[in-house]
Amino acid sequence: MGPVLLDFPFMGRWTVQNSPANRVPSHGTHLLGTTYAIDFVAVDGRGRSAPPSWRAVLGAEAPEGFTGFGVPVLAPVAGSVAAVHDGEPDHEARRSPLALAGYALTQRERVRRGPAGIAGNHVVLATGSGAALVYVLLAHLRRGSVAVAVGDAVVPGEILGECGNSGNSTEPHVHVQVCNSMDWERARGLPLAFRHPETGSPWLPRNTEVFSVR
Structure with missing residues (x-):
């Protein structure tokens, strides 16, 4: 079976992190079905996720200051809602090496909490039928x-929700992955692709690539 073809789940200007076009597994692990997961970060006209500030250099920042925070997240495919989770806080964002180092020390606790700790607030859509x-x-x-x-x-x-900074997230972004199961301990990640915003052909953007969806 080829990649699962999706629409982009947002409008506006975005860049890419942790793309499976660069490496597989894209997030450095096969756990929780993340083999081909991809992260999208909204950026402004200068390609910045948020304006520069002293807090970006020295510490954590309020998520509300980021371009993507609160942007509508859209269904990328037709289907039915198989799972939802809400109520996780949007924690402070971190861009500085010092703040990121401190955040890494809390990673084990988020993993211990399972999907809610890693994915934060999320929606799962079921699409296709039978073996597909x-x-x-x-x-x-x-x-x-x-x-x-x-x-x-x-x-x-x-509209499914809004871009936030809940779960295992260092700044507001949208994480997308496709799996064969919602049994996250055993789920197998599946390849995905997106309809190119101009040509409509299957496309998988690479890390740091900037594009617009209208």
Whole structure:
């Protein structure tokens, strides 16, 4: 089976981190079905996720100051809502090496909490049927923004929630992955691709690539 083809789950200007076009596994692990996961960070016209500040150099920053925080996250495919989780806090963002080093020390606790600790607020869509049934996870949503419930039918472009900084996230971004199961301890990550915003052909952007979706 080829890559699962998705629409981009947002509008606006974005860049890419942890792309499977650069390496597999994209996040350095196969755990929790993240083999082909990809992260998208909203940026401004200068390619910045947030304006420069002294806090960016020395410590943590409020997530509200980032371009992506609160941007609508859209369904990238038609399907049904298989799982939702909300209520996790949007913690401070971290861009400085010092702040990132401190954040790394709390990684074990987030892993111990399982999907809620890693994915934060999230929505899982089930799409396809039979042997072609797959699950699309959209993670790190803003607390209180989830706009769908389990069992809802959704169409591409429907609002699922908003970009946030919950779970295992150092700055507001949208994490997307496709899996064969919601048994996260055993789930196998599946290849994905996106419709190019201009040509509509399957495309997988690489790390640091900047593009716009209208």
